[in-house]
Amino acid sequence: MQTYWTNLTPQHRRSWLLVVVYVALLLAISWLDFGYNTAGQTVFRGILLGMLVFLVASGLSLIFGLLDVLNFAQGAFLLIGAYVGYDIYHSLDASVEVRFLAAIGGGVLLVAAIGAVMEAGLIRPLYERPIFQIVLTFGLAAIFLDFVERIYGRNPKQPLSPPPLLNEKFTLFQQSLSVYRLFIIGLGLAMMIGVYILLNRTRIGIIIRAGVQDPEMVQALGINVRRVFTLVFILGSALAALGGIALVPYQGATLEMGNQFLILAIVVVVIGGMGSYEGTAVASIVVGLTRAVAEQLSLEHFDAPVLAETSILLLMIAVLLVQPSGLFGRGE
Amino acid sequence: MIERTVYRTIDRIGDPALRRAAESLARLVLENWFYALVVLVLWQFPAIVADLSGSEVTPRRPTGESAFWQSEMARALVLACLAMSYNLLFGYNGIISFGHALFFGAGGYITFILLARVDQSYQQEALIAVLAVVLALAILTRITARRLVTLALGGVLLVLLLVPNTPGMTFYQAAALAVLGSIGLSLISGVVTLRLRGIYFTMFTLALAEMFFVLAKSGTFRNVTGAEDGLGFGDLLPAALNPTPTGDGSRLQMYRVTIVFFVIVFLAIRRYLNSPVGRVIVAIRENEERARTIGYNTFFYKLLTMIFAGVIATLSGVLFVIWATDKRVHPEMLSLKFTVDPLLHTLIGGVGTLTGPVVAALGLILGETYLRNETFTLETEVLGLVPLWQFAVGLIAALLILFLRRTLRPAIHRLAGDGGRWSVLGAYLALWIVVSAAGLVAGGQVVPDLDLQDEVFDVSDLWDLFLGIVFVIVVMLLPHGIVGTWNRFWITRRIRRMERALQREKAP
Incomplete structure (x- = not known):
């Protein structure tokens, strides 16, 4: 019988085992060290962070898998989404629900439009010069950051209040949390499953997956693969913007946010393996958990945030030393 | 035109030894007269500005047009050196590193942490560390006895030279240790990262530099790095290198030191590129597989270039901090800004050209200063x-x-x-x-x-x-x-x- 498991390559099977063992280890450490309730809170925070990172990282991974362009502007897209959403939320004159939905819609649409123009106008003419594509996205990220700073100023923005429905409290592991955190996790899960269905169950998805394998062959079969490229780029940038707006009610908006999440997303994509969707999904949870547990550990034992800040990087170095193409990447 | 006449005249010389000497002299002059002219103009730049604006070249206080432009020009030259080192990696060796700011910031931080925070002698500890490393090498690796002795002697000599047995450290010792630290940093990061292919390398360097940026800003090490406020070093600079006029002409002197540094960096990079090693790294940029097939150890050459570029960036970082008006090392030195700026200068000036980054860096930085107050x-x-x-x-x-x-x-x-x-x-x-x-x-x-x-x-x-x-x-x-x-x-x-x-x- 053919199952998911039997279809995997031995390398990927080993990676799955590694991930399961590692996560179990993290859970065990946090339970033994922090006690049941704190451990639960930490794990919840980790999953939350993982979902947010996933929104940025999935775009990065999808775009790289199909277009071979590493989009360093992904962090800037998150930033633009957050600030524009914040702006729309505060400039509209309607009920909170409408303003919240408008913020999400407006931010995502604007960033999608920026992504479309960027792909069609700037990245597409550079396919013959791949180094310049990377340099261009890197430079554009700096420019976008500058734009946002110029328009909205240096001061961090306060978290905005989500609709009352999402602002209610619930108790988990003896900690009172707002439902909004559940909403973020739900959003992340929905996107994870949505993109999975898009990739595996639709016609466009099969074209994308074929394009990852061999774009020239797809073109030869009479499919306008360039249009699919643009579509994937738009999808990736929109996901990042969505992550940005989802962040604002949770922790406000700061200029550093873009780079922070870009670094996290890069670590996720490297750990998961470039261009592998399941790798990105798994790695974002792993990175989120690692970060949260390290934060809690350094809080309880070392009184120093350094461990938390460097933990995911150490994780990335470890994974690269064990498997240079990431956990679920295509082996060389 | 002139070239042809000169070489034709030289060809008429009878004595072959004399002819060869004349030829190499003529080549030296003809190929470098423009650069020499530029250096001359740079050297006289304070005087020119002073003449044009009617200000003093060596004022007692750091005011007046000439003093202002001396510091601006010096800062532009330092950043031009940084851009040249980036161009060496990106333009000539095809290595896209997004973590170049790491080396730039390392220069500033290592030097001035050692200068400002070391208040006792660590000579014994350093000697013990060297001996421990040598011992570990002897036990763990199959190193030959001869190399081991050389290493041990070299290490002890370095420690005696660079780590004084009196409390504190001189600036030059600290800067030399920063260069050593930068070489170590290149070696460690290079061994880990250069084995990665293309895009993985780029992402890794970005993440690495960002990690050090976070560490420099982090409050955990506040008593070492000064966290977000930066590290102040007050008047610990030696008098010869202090650009704030305390007596007469100290800024002008430092300005000239900066020009000398710039010229040395330029010549060193040109020499490096014209050497056989330089040919190999260009070959690696064009086609790494082929270079490896011919038999070159491409990893070694890439690592060498990384170390060379890293050392230049480190020294530029030291000079950049010396010219800082508030006498502080800021965590901004490790931020993306100092990777993006050299990248911009390299791209705008010309990737893989010797003078491109210099032209772009000087033009853009001085242009910004000149137009700063315009509306x-x-x-x-x-x-x-x-x-x-x-x-x-x-x-x-x-x-x-x-x-x-x-x-x-x-x-x-x-x-x-x-x-x-x-x-x-x-x-x-x-x-x-x-x-x-x-x-x-x-x-x-x-x-x-x-x-x-x-x-x-x-x-x-x-x-x-x-x-x-x-x-x-x-x-x-x-x-x-x-x-x-x-x-x-x-x-x-x-x-x-x-x-x-x-x-x-x-x-x-």
Whole structure:
């Protein structure tokens, strides 16, 4: 019988085992060290962070898998989404629900439009010069950051209040949390499953997956693969913007946010393996958990945030030393 | 013209030894006279500015035009050195590192942490550490006894030279240790990262540099790095290197030291590139597989270039901190800014050209300083014809069409029908007019609301935007940068001329 498991390559099977063992280890450490309730809170925070990172990282991974362009502007897209959403939320004159939905819609649409123009106008003419594509996205990220700073100023923005429905409290592991955190996790899960269905169950998805394998062959079969490229780029940038707006009610908006999440997303994509969707999904949870547990550990034992800040990087170095193409990447 | 006359005259010399000497002298002068001229102008720059503005070259207090431009020019030269080192990696070896700021910041931080925070002697500890490393090497590796002794002696000598047995440290010892630290950093990061392919390497360097940025800003090490406020070092600089005028002419002296540093860096990079190693790294850029197949250990050459570029960046970092007006090392030195800036300078000046990064760095940094206090309004007219903002709208529309031309091509050809080249051009023109008109109408709707017409803009506020636009235009349209395009222009011309001469010879 053919199952998911039997279809995997031995390398990927080993990676799955590694991930399961590692996560179990993290859970065990946090339970033994922090006690049941704190451990639960930490794990919840980790999953939350993982979902947010996933929104940025999935775009990065999808775009790289199909277009071979590493989009360093992904962090800037998150930033633009957050600030524009914040702006729309505060400039509209309607009920909170409408303003919240408008913020999400407006931010995502604007960033999608920026992504479309960027792909069609700037990245597409550079396919013959791949180094310049990377340099261009890197430079554009700096420019976008500058734009946002110029328009909205240096001061961090306060978290905005989500609709009352999402602002209610619930108790988990003896900690009172707002439902909004559940909403973020739900959003992340929905996107994870949505993109999975898009990739595996639709016609466009099969074209994308074929394009990852061999774009020239797809073109030869009479499919306008360039249009699919643009579509994937738009999808990736929109996901990042969505992550940005989802962040604002949770922790406000700061200029550093873009780079922070870009670094996290890069670590996720490297750990998961470039261009592998399941790798990105798994790695974002792993990175989120690692970060949260390290934060809690350094809080309880070392009184120093350094461990938390460097933990995911150490994780990335470890994974690269064990498997240079990431956990679920295509082996060389 | 002059060249030909000189070489013809030399050819007439009878004595072969004398002829060879004259030839190499002539080559030296003919190939370097321009650079020598530039250095001369730089050397006399404070005096020139002083003459033009009527200020003093060596004022007692750091005021006046000449003193101001000395520090600005020095800072631009230091950043030009940083750009040259980045170009060595990116332009000549094809390594795209997004973590170059790491080395720049390491120079500033290591030097001044050692200078400001070390208040006792660590000589014994350092000696013990060297011996421990040697012992570990002896036990763990199969190193030959001879190399082991050399290593041990070298290590002990270095420690005796660089770590004093009196409390504290001199600036030069600290800077030398920073260079050693930078070499170590290149070795460690290079061994881990250079084995990664292309994009993995780039991402890894970015993450690594960002990690050190976070560490430098982190409050955990506040008593070492000073966290976000930076590390102040007060008056610990030696008198010879202190650009703040305390006595007479100390700033001018430091300015000249900076020029000497710049010249040395330039010559060192040129020597490196003209050496056999330089040929190999260019070969690696062109095709790494092939270079490896020929038998070169490409990893070694890449690591060597990384170390070389890292050391230059480190020394630039030290000089940059010396010129800081507030006498502090800021965590900003490790931020992305000092990776993006050299990258911009390299791209705009010309990737893989020796002088490109220098031209771009000096032009852009000094240009920004010069225009810093200028202002303009949108009512200013361009060439006395069109208001500035209308001109800007038209320009943006043109650029938009230019960049989208591949996407637009089918639609344009449908519009133009079979009318040939002129109707295609007409269709583009019509599109431009429509887009500009739409932009003008939309702008007319928006502008009165925003009151942009009366607002006074500072150039320094919009400088980054300007840089961004230049960057995009260069990447899209001028892939060889300013100097690269200039070189290509002359080379193409010379080739055409030679072709024509050949044809003329063939004709009869």
